Amino acid sequence: MFPWTLAVLCVLCAVTSASEKCTVPADQRSLVTKLQSTMESYIVPQSPPNPSILIALNLAGAQDSKTEKLLVAQIKERIIKEGTATMTSGEVALYVLALLSSCEDPKHVTAHISLVEVLKLKTEEELIHLSSHGKPYTTFYQLGLDTLALCLEGVDVNDAAVSLAKMALAKDFSMDTGAMATLALTCVHNRLVKAKQSRILAAVQEALNTLHQQILRAVETNTVNIYSLGLALQALSVTSTSYPSGEWSCSQTLTKVFNEISQGTFNNPMAAAQILPSLVGKTYLNVNRLGCFPDKITVEYTIINYLRGQHFMYTIFVTVPKGSVLLAVLQAADQANPQYFSYKTEQTSWGLMIVSINYCAANANDKTYWKFYNGTKPLDQGVESYIPANNEHIMAEFSKY
Numbered sequence: 001m002f003p004w005t006l007a008v009l010c011v012l013c014a015v016t017s018a019s020e021k022c023t024v025p026a027d028q029r030s031l032v033t034k035l036q037s038t039m040e041s042y043i044v045p046q047s048p049p050n051p052s053i054l055i056a057l058n059l060a061g062a063q064d065s066k067t068e069k070l071l072v073a074q075i076k077e078r079i080i081k082e083g084t085a086t087m088t089s090g091e092v093a094l095y096v097l098a099l100l101s102s103c104e105d106p107k108h109v110t111a112h113i114s115l116v117e118v119l120k121l122k123t124e125e126e127l128i129h130l131s132s133h134g135k136p137y138t139t140f141y142q143l144g145l146d147t148l149a150l151c152l153e154g155v156d157v158n159d160a161a162v163s164l165a166k167m168a169l170a171k172d173f174s175m176d177t178g179a180m181a182t183l184a185l186t187c188v189h190n191r192l193v194k195a196k197q198s199r200i201l202a203a204v205q206e207a208l209n210t211l212h213q214q215i216l217r218a219v220e221t222n223t224v225n226i227y228s229l230g231l232a233l234q235a236l237s238v239t240s241t242s243y244p245s246g247e248w249s250c251s252q253t254l255t256k257v258f259n260e261i262s263q264g265t266f267n268n269p270m271a272a273a274q275i276l277p278s279l280v281g282k283t284y285l286n287v288n289r290l291g292c293f294p295d296k297i298t299v300e301y302t303i304i305n306y307l308r309g310q311h312f313m314y315t316i317f318v319t320v321p322k323g324s325v326l327l328a329v330l331q332a333a334d335q336a337n338p339q340y341f342s343y344k345t346e347q348t349s350w351g352l353m354i355v356s357i358n359y360c361a362a363n364a365n366d367k368t369y370w371k372f373y374n375g376t377k378p379l380d381q382g383v384e385s386y387i388p389a390n391n392e393h394i395m396a397e398f399s400k401y
Helices: 024-042 052-059 065-082 089-101 115-133 142-150 158-170 175-195 201-220 224-240 248-264 267-278 328-338
Strands: 297-306 312-321 343-348 349-358 370-374 394-398
Touching: 024 052, 024 248, 024 267, 052 065, 052 089, 052 267, 065 089, 089 115, 115 142, 115 158, 142 158, 142 175, 158 175, 158 201, 175 201, 175 224, 201 224, 224 248, 224 267, 248 267, 248 312, 297 328, 297 349, 312 328, 349 394
Parallel strands: 297 394
Antiparallel strands: 297 312, 343 349, 370 394
16 A cells, blocks of 8 residues: 555645645645556566665555565675676665665675675775865765765764765755755764764754755755756755745645656656655655564674585574574574575484584584684573574584584
8 A cells, every 4th residue: 555644745845834734635646656656667677776766666665565576686686796896886875775775784785795885985985086186086966875875874974974064065066966965964964963973063064054045945946957856855854844934835846746747757767766755755864764674683694614524604694583592593594595504403401402504513523513602702502592682693613622
């Protein structure tokens, strides 16, 4: 069911007067539903991965879960097959946001690929180039995307935020760039306030005020490109909740949007992806607040054998219900990749013991066994008793006693 409880644009556009509220009119809601359906229909197995569409679908509430799963698979396949070396920082940032919106962990695309680490390096390259040449390696729009994605992942992006803020005050950003910078700086601003860090707060706040006025003026004077309007509305929604009477009529803006939808202006899937989030009262700041796995945890599980036979070290990330014992982690790993993570148990007077992992079996004659660690600390409980925490790293090492 389409989540029309989310489609209240007064949250996004607020009010133009005490009596006028800005919402999607009931007789226009079918247009938004149709717009989303049209966008989803463009996604087929042969289509290239499109993170922007995945973000929009998840923010709106994907009507077809198969489409969402296909987009996630396409994104992961590209990353695994082609790598990230040729991707720009903004591309990586979009992939991070897209995976977050689908409750996927961008830090663990595979055991060896962390998009967050890749993005941190590429963002640093942008900042170095900005410091040396007065402009980022790519564009300020991409630097805004980078800052937003890393901020949502909890990475310290104060340096990037300061650079964005300074440039926002020094030059006129395009509408798309200004809107993306607004979303990024809002994320950083909220974290600074929460952490009671005031050193750069004033600069960020000043930039946000400036960008807000620029975007509001462009929307008010109807000089915003129709394809930039979606990001502009997202930016306005996070920087203010009310406007003086007569300053801007959100209802008039909506009328323009729905006229364009009726004429097929947004039938292109990318155009639809740009406008759809704002029509359901969401912004890119919402991608990591979609209720992902509230009752589950992710555990990193590594098996190591440098002792006997063919040496190996394999790592997998598994999701299990919160409160599960370690045995559930081993079971999940076995189900996900039995080629490497199969195991055998044996019941003893001390409880259930793991006697073989990846066909490497313990042997009393040569005094070998499987020893489990939490990071580098040996576990003092068995697999039926120990309860891992979220993001914990469990290691099983073939050892001698």
